[in-house]
Amino acid sequence: xxxxxxxxxxxxxxxxxxxxxxxxxxxxxxxxxxxxxxxxxxxxxxxxxxxxxxxxxxxxxxxxxxxxxxxxxxxxxxxxxxxxxxxxxxxxxxxxxxxxxxxxxxxxxxxxxxxxxxxxxxxxxxxxxxxxxxxxxxxxxxxxxxxxxxxxxxxxxxxxxxxxxxxxxxxxxxxxxxxxxxxxxxxxxxxxxxxxxxxxxxxxxxxxxxxxxxxxxxxxxxxxxxxxxxxxxxxxxxxxxxxxxxxxxxxxxxxxxxxxxxxxxxxxxxxxxxxxxxxxxxxxxxxxxxxxxxxxxxxxxxxxxxxxxxxxxxxxxxxxxxxxx
Amino acid sequence: xxxxxxxxxxxxxxxxxxxxxxxxxxxxxxxxxxxxxxxxxxxxxxxxxxxxxxxxxxxxxxxxxxxxxxxxxxxxxxxxxxxxxxxxxxxxxxxxxxxxxxxxxxxxxxxxxxxxxxxxxxxxxxxxxxxxxxxxxxxxxxxxxxxxxxxxxxxxxxxxxxxxxxxxxxxxxxxxxxxxxxxxxxxxxxxxxxxxxxxxxxxxxxxxxxxxxxxxxxxxxxxxxxxxxxxxxxxxxxxxxxxxxxxxxxxxxxxxxxxxxxxxxxxxxxxxxxxxxxxxxxxxxxxxxxxxxxxxxxxxxxxxxxxxxxxxxxxxxxxxxxxxxxxxxxxxxxxxxxxxxxxxxxxxxxxxxxxxxxxxxxxxxxxxxxxxxxxxxxxxxxxxxxxxxxxxxxxxxxxxxxxxxxxxxxxxxxxxxxxxxxxxxxxxxxxxxxxxxxxxxxxxxxxxxxxxxxxxxxxxxxxxxxxxxxxxxxxxxxxxxxxxxxxxxxxxxxxxxxxxxxxxxxxxxxxxxxxxxxxxxxxxxxxxxxxxxxxxxxxxxxxxxxxxxxxxxxxxxxxxxxxxxxxxxxxxxxxxxxxxxxxxxxxx
Numbered sequence: 001x002x003x004x005x006x007x008x009x010x011x012x013x014x015x016x017x018x019x020x021x022x023x024x025x026x027x028x029x030x031x032x033x034x035x036x037x038x039x040x041x042x043x044x045x046x047x048x049x050x051x052x053x054x055x056x057x058x059x060x061x062x063x064x065x066x067x068x069x070x071x072x073x074x075x076x077x078x079x080x081x082x083x084x085x086x087x088x089x090x091x092x093x094x095x096x097x098x099x100x101x102x103x104x105x106x107x108x109x110x111x112x113x114x115x116x117x118x119x120x121x122x123x124x125x126x127x128x129x130x131x132x133x134x135x136x137x138x139x140x141x142x143x144x145x146x147x148x149x150x151x152x153x154x155x156x157x158x159x160x161x162x163x164x165x166x167x168x169x170x171x172x173x174x175x176x177x178x179x180x181x182x183x184x185x186x187x188x189x190x191x192x193x194x195x196x197x198x199x200x201x202x203x204x205x206x207x208x209x210x211x212x213x214x215x216x217x218x219x220x221x222x223x224x225x226x227x228x229x230x231x232x233x234x235x236x237x238x239x240x241x242x243x244x245x246x247x248x249x250x251x252x253x254x255x256x257x258x259x260x261x262x263x264x265x266x267x268x269x270x271x272x273x274x275x276x277x278x279x280x281x282x283x284x285x286x287x288x289x290x291x292x293x294x295x296x297x298x299x300x301x302x303x304x305x306x307x308x309x310x311x312x313x314x315x316x317x318x319x320x321x322x323x324x325x
Numbered sequence: 326x327x328x329x330x331x332x333x334x335x336x337x338x339x340x341x342x343x344x345x346x347x348x349x350x351x352x353x354x355x356x357x358x359x360x361x362x363x364x365x366x367x368x369x370x371x372x373x374x375x376x377x378x379x380x381x382x383x384x385x386x387x388x389x390x391x392x393x394x395x396x397x398x399x400x401x402x403x404x405x406x407x408x409x410x411x412x413x414x415x416x417x418x419x420x421x422x423x424x425x426x427x428x429x430x431x432x433x434x435x436x437x438x439x440x441x442x443x444x445x446x447x448x449x450x451x452x453x454x455x456x457x458x459x460x461x462x463x464x465x466x467x468x469x470x471x472x473x474x475x476x477x478x479x480x481x482x483x484x485x486x487x488x489x490x491x492x493x494x495x496x497x498x499x500x501x502x503x504x505x506x507x508x509x510x511x512x513x514x515x516x517x518x519x520x521x522x523x524x525x526x527x528x529x530x531x532x533x534x535x536x537x538x539x540x541x542x543x544x545x546x547x548x549x550x551x552x553x554x555x556x557x558x559x560x561x562x563x564x565x566x567x568x569x570x571x572x573x574x575x576x577x578x579x580x581x582x583x584x585x586x587x588x589x590x591x592x593x594x595x596x597x598x599x600x601x602x603x604x605x606x607x608x609x610x611x612x613x614x615x616x617x618x619x620x621x622x623x624x625x626x627x628x629x630x631x632x633x634x635x636x637x638x639x640x641x642x643x644x645x646x647x648x649x650x651x652x653x654x655x656x657x658x659x660x661x662x663x664x665x666x667x668x669x670x671x672x673x674x675x676x677x678x679x680x681x682x683x684x685x686x687x688x689x690x691x692x693x694x695x696x697x698x699x700x701x702x703x704x705x706x707x708x709x710x711x712x713x714x715x716x717x718x719x720x721x722x723x724x725x726x727x728x729x730x731x732x733x734x735x736x737x738x739x740x741x742x743x744x745x746x747x748x749x750x751x752x753x754x755x756x757x758x759x760x761x762x763x764x765x766x767x768x769x770x771x772x773x774x775x776x777x778x779x780x781x782x783x784x785x786x787x788x789x790x791x792x793x794x795x796x797x798x799x800x801x802x803x804x805x806x807x808x809x810x811x812x813x814x815x816x817x818x819x820x821x822x823x824x825x826x827x828x829x830x831x832x833x834x835x836x837x838x839x840x841x842x843x844x845x846x847x848x849x850x851x852x853x854x855x856x857x858x859x860x861x862x863x864x865x866x867x868x869x870x871x872x873x874x875x876x877x878x879x880x881x882x883x884x885x886x887x888x889x890x891x892x893x894x895x896x897x898x899x900x901x902x903x904x905x906x907x908x909x910x911x912x913x
Contacts, residue, residue, distance in 0.1 A: 035716065037871055043432055047871055050429060082865050082872020083429075084484065092501060148539050155547035168547060169540050174504050174531045174856070273535035275502030282536070287864065 001316070008312065012305045016298070021065060023297050027290040028061040033080035055080055055291070068294065079289050086295045090280065094262070094299060096171065097269070097276030101261040104196045108203035109254055115204070116211020116250070117243060120219060131208065138205025147198045147271040154194065166193045169273035195272040199265055203257065207250050214246040221245075244318055251314045259307025263300030387909045391440055393454040393792070394909040395461050397889055401448060403902045404514040405470050405491050411514075411902055413450035416889075417442050418471035420452065422869075428479045429870045434746075435464045451909075457790045459797055460743040461908055462898045466888040467868060484865045490885035491902060493518075493847030494530060502862065505532040507846075507884050518848035519891060519899060525832055525850035530843075532881065534862045541858050545571060550858035551830060554842050557823035558688070559618045565825045573825035575620040576894065578837030579632055579740030582690075582817040584697070588775040590728035592675040597656045599812040602733075603646040605653035605704040606697045612818045614696065615689050620821035629809060629816050630744050630801045635896055637798035641806040642816055654704045662705075670705040678707035682723070682731035685712040690735055693817070708733065725773050734773070737820055742838055742892045744788075744801055751785040751808060753777035776813040792908050830855060836894040841876065843883045844891065 034051060037043050052058055056067050071077045075085050115135075119128045151168040158164050167173070167190050176187040218224060219242055227237045262277065269278035277296065284292035315322045387394075403411035422428055423436045438458045443451045454461075473489040474482060482488070487496045493513045498506035507530040518524060533550060535541055538561055544550040546568050555561060557575065565573050584606075586593045593599060608625040616623035624633055627640030662672035670677045681698070683690045691712070698708040711731060717723060723730045740747065752769025768777055784804035791797040809816070824835040824842045832849040835842060849855065863878035868886075883891075887901040900906070 031716065032720070035719065037431070043871075046426060046433075047429055047431055051871070079864065079872065082484075082867070082870065083480075084865060084872060089501065096502070148543075151540065151543040155543050158547050164547075168543050168549060169535045170533060170549075171503055174506065174533070175854075271537050271540055273533070273537070273540060275534075279502075279536075283862070286536075286861070 001313070005309065005313070008309050012309075016301055016305065019301055020069070020294070020298060024065045024068065024294060025061055027294060028064060031290045031293075033057070033290050037081065051080060054083065068291065072295070072298065077295060078291065080291050081287075081289070086292050090277075090292075090295055090299060093275060093277045093280035096274065097262060097265075097278065100192065100195055100199065100269075100274060100276060101258065101265070103192065104199035104203065105254060105258060105261070107196065108200040108207055109250065111200070112204045112207030113211050113243070113247070113250065115208040117215050117238065117246075119208070119212040120215035120246075121238065123216065128212075131212075135205040135208050138201055139209075143198060143202055144267050144271060146201065147194070147268060150194050150197060151271070165190070167191045168194060169271075171275055195265075195268050195274050198268050198272075199261070203254075207253060210249045210253055211246065214249045215242060218242045218246040247318050248315060251318065252311050255307045255311030255314065256304070257307075258310075259300075259304035262303035262307075263296070385907050385909055386912045387907070389451075389453065389909045389911040391453040391455060392911070393457040393461075394451050394911075395454070395458075395464075396445075396449065396451045396907040396909060397465075397903050398905045398907075399448040399450070400514075400900075400902055400904045402514045402516075403491060403887075404512070405473070405489055406495050406510045406512060407473075407489060408512060409470070409472055410447070411468065411470075411491055412447045413444040414447075415468050415471045416450045416452075416465065417444060418475065419465060419467075419469045422469060422474070422479060425479070429867075431869060431871050435460065457792055457910070459789055459791055460745040461792075462890050462906075463741070463743045463745070464889070466890070467882060467886040468888055468902055469886075480867070480870065483867050487866050487882065487885045491887045492883070492885045493524070494884040496866070496881060496885045499866075502534065504534070505863075505881060506530075507532070507881065513847065515847070518845050519901065520834075520845050520848065520893065522832065522845065522848040525848045527830070527846075527849040527852060527855050529854040530846065530884065531854060531856045532859050532877075533856060534860075535858050536860045538860075541860070542568075544858055545825060545827075548827070550856045551852065552824070552826035552833060552842070552855065553858040553860075554822070554824050555860060557619045557821050559615075562619050562823060565823075570828050571825055572828045572833075573823065574833075574835045576822045576824070576835040576837030577620055577623060577632065577634055577819040578822050579742070579839075579896070580737050580820040581626055581629075581632065581740065582693075582735065582737045582820060583626075583629075584815040584817060585734040585736075585774055586776070586812070586814060587726075587728050587730070587732050587734065587773075588813070590675075590679070590732050592672055592677055593679075593728075593732065595660070595672065596811060597660045598672060598677065600646060601653040601656040601704060602701065602706060603642075603653075603812055603815050604649045604656070605706065606700045606815070607648045608643075608815070608817060609648060610700075611693045611696050615693055616818050616821055619823060623818055623821065626816040626818050627809075628802075628805055629750075629814070630747070630805045631798070632740070632819055632896070634819075637795075637802065639802050639806070641802070641809045645810065646812070650700070650704050657705065664705050668702070668705055669707045676707075677705065678709065679732035680711040680728075681708045681733045681735065682711045682713070682718055683735040684715045684718055686714075694735065727775075735817075738771075739839075742896050742898065747771065748785050748788070751777065751781050751804065753779055753782045774813045776811070778808060778811060781808045792910060827852070834894060836892070838892045838894070838896060839876070839879060840883055840892050841880045843880050844893070846884045 033055065034048060034057070037048060037051075056064050077086050078084055079086060115131050119131045122128050154166045154168055171188070171191050172184070173187050176184055224237060224242055227241045263281070266278035266282055268274070269276045270282050273279070277300070281293065281296050284296060397416060399411055399413065399416070405411060420436060420439060420442065423430050423433055435458055438454045438456060440453045440455050442453065445451060468491065470489045470491070485499055490496070490510070491514065493510055493515070494507040495510050496505065497508040498504070509528045513524070516524070535544060538555050538558070541550070541553045541555055542561060542564050545553060545565065562573070562575070565571060586599055588594055612623050612625050625643055626633060627642040627644070628638055631638040657670045657672065660672065662670040662677070664670050665676065681694055683694060694708070694710060701708050718736070738747065749769030750771040752772060754767060754769070768775070781804045784800055784807070788797050788800050791800060822835055822837040824833065826833045830849055830851040832845060833842060834845060836844040859877050859880070861877045863881070864872040866878055866881065868878050868882045889901065889903050889906065890898040891901045893899055
């Protein structure tokens with residue numbers, strides 16, 4: 001197992017390097033870090049020249065890449081215009097996103113697995129049809145629409161009752177810090193509920209369909225019949241012999257999704273003004289800062305690689321027949 | 326590095342790999358305007374004296390060792406939040422900091438005309454200029470505290486916090502990605518607001534960051550924020566208007582939309598073709614559809630220098646080229662153009678079909694294109710959409726491109742309260758070098774029209790040496806009338822601004838200039854804490870540096886720092902830290 005992980009990590013390094021080269025080339029081709037400055041009429045030549053010198057913008061893209069890569073994990077990895085270090089902001093954003101996706105993924109996976117298993121066990125029942133309908137609704141509604149509807153609902157509830165159950169944006173209330181850790185915790189939860197609900201709902205819809213299909217396939221397998229013939233309880237048959245094997249597609253999906261989500265749920269975070277990776281990316285794009293975007297891309301790429309690695313490891317745990325040679 | 330290369334592979338990459346760039350470009354007007362310096366007005370004034378809300382600025386003939394001097398009489402009570410007096414040394418320090426090559430200053434324009442200064446006394450300073458500098462009131466928009474900044478690393482010290490100011494509020498906290506907190510300066514030196522109103526009782530202004538306009542509306546409706554200043558859209562204005570307990574105001578700022586002609590196109594070198602387009606487009610209908618639902622007092626713009634709300638505004642276009650499709654078509658037929666089978670005129674062998682460039686994803690611009698396209702089709706002229714993301718249309722290659730890049734270009738200039746910043750739009754050759762890496766034409770830096778008139782160039786350049794505001798405005802108007810008579814572009818309208826706030830708060834009033842809605846923050850009353858929903862977080866608070874050039878940083882600095890002058894909603898320069906100023910021309 002250790003050899004496998006090491007090999008995967010070593011293989012990931014050239015993938016990461018190649019992807020950053022391609023992305024860096026692309027960014028230098030399509031984005032000019034000085035474009036916003038050049039649109040200012042009275043910008044001083046010295047200011048522009050300082051940035052050109054600092055970022056080696058007069059050099060070919062591959063020379064710029066070498067300088068960028070050399071500084072990537074240091075304090076010299078800075079924004080184009082302000083020369084401000086990127087990593088502190090990125091680390092903060094990543095931490096905020098992890099909070100969001102960890103909770104939403106746990107909720108989504110547990111709910112979806114349960115729904116998928118129950119739907120499969122009660123195929124063509126009212127429960128199955130209801131779950132299917134709700135899942136298809138989750139597939140079909142645009143995420144931004146669902147998020148905005150949640151906001152409207154919560155706002156309407158507040159205006160109706162005068163009681164603020166949840167907040168529609170942000171991470172915390174400005175005056176909460178002085179009211180003790182309990183108040184801070186409650187306040188944070190009040191801010192997290194809507195983005196978590198949005199992310200979880202969409203993922204529940206997806207995961208539950210995969211889980212149902214996989215479970216149906218497993219429940220009709222010969223070894224399940226054998227298990228039942230052995231006189232095992234239905235719970236043991238379903239949970240131990242069925243579910244474990246049926247989890248592989250959902251684990252694959254969730255692991256890949258986890259990596260992707262760590263890059264930021266751009267729409268959800270932007271609508272709920274959640275200061276995570278998605279909003280970080282959106283802000284960097286709005287400001288046209290290629291260096292910030294590149295740093296985000298590196299973190300996202302690493303997250304996706306790690307997600308895939310975790311999926312591979314999980315396969316072996318779920319299905320001992322899978323060997324890591 | 327070039328802004329954009331147009332290979333297919335690059336475009337494919339742009340589409341597939343960086344989808345987000347498209348999202349950003351579609352995001353709204355913020356990325357779809359470019360900055361120039363077409364401007365409203367300076368202080369209104371008979372003779373050589375201009376009266377402002379609080380005091381007097383004067384142009385005098387007097388003692389001055391150089392070609393031009395400006396004397397600032399600092400307000401006797403002006404003080405920093407720590408109680409230290411604002412003095413001539415602070416003004417001198419500000420100039421020295423701006424001119425220090427080691428400091429990352431975005432613009433030194435105007436300051437580089439200053440050759441030195443003389444501290445007359447603690448509260449009086451005279452700056453000597455190399456030449457007459459007409460827009461002198463634009464200088465020293467923020468005075469820096471010498472005793473706080475001297476000896477500190479200038480480029481970093483105020484990255485996260487303006488540690489000391491002279492304004493009515495102090496910046497007390499910036500929790501990155503969450504909020505900036507402004508707290509009332511209990512020792513604020515002034516006894517009244519910039520508009521003469523009494524000081525208010527709002528103790529704290531919390532600036533939160535939420536980009537999405539729908540989220541902003543819901544937050545305002547749900548009283549999670551108390552005010553916001555979004556990019557105005559008709560649907561948003563209607564939504565906000567329907568919220569109980571919310572007041573709003575739409576202003577007309579110095580950002581103005583226009584249709585530019587590329588004079589590289591042979592057909593557009595003919596005045597009669599441009600006149601046909603000008604008279605064939607119902608500009609009033611476009612204003613009615615796009616601007617008036619937001620700002621009822623909007624009208625089609627008839628001047629490229631002064632905005633409609635300026636005392637110097639004169640109509641040089643609407644009355645000369647009124648909407649008249651019959652006359653428009655007659656322009657073509659009278660000049661020998663013939664209509665083809667497809668209904669499009671051909672003039673001198675050139676089919677009147679034009680590629681119309683603008684920023685993609687901007688609903689207003691798409692709508693006005695459709696309206697103009699229909700109007701032009703009716704008179705036998707074809708307009709073909711050529712929309713692209715802002716990064717592409719404003720790249721050097723496209724912006725300064727020939728008629729293969731664009732024929733008609735719709736975008737907006739961002740003006741400022743003095744027209745001098747936009748002068749190069751009219752120049753026949755560049756006054757200075759183009760910025761590093763920029764491939765401007767051999768015309769004025771802002772002149773992408775490939776058109777100029779030497780007489781206009783001369784008039785515009787002469788304004789630099791005219792100190793008297795009224796005389797200077799008259800010359801600008803003379804130049805504008807001459808320029809617009811040749812229709813290098815069609816001025817359209819001023820873009821509206823939109824400011825909405827919880828009606829329990831009294832005092833907010835829109836300031837459509839770059840000063841923004843915090844211009845009179847010291848007079849707000851009705852709530853102890855006001856939460857302002859900003860659509861953007863500053864990168865840094867270094868407002869003089871490139872990373873502090875965002876509107877969000879300027880907004881906060883307006884409340885915390887003060888300058889020699891500020892600008893009121895009617896585009897008047899009024900003193901802040903000074904009691905008076907004199908522009909001195911040496912006696913002969």
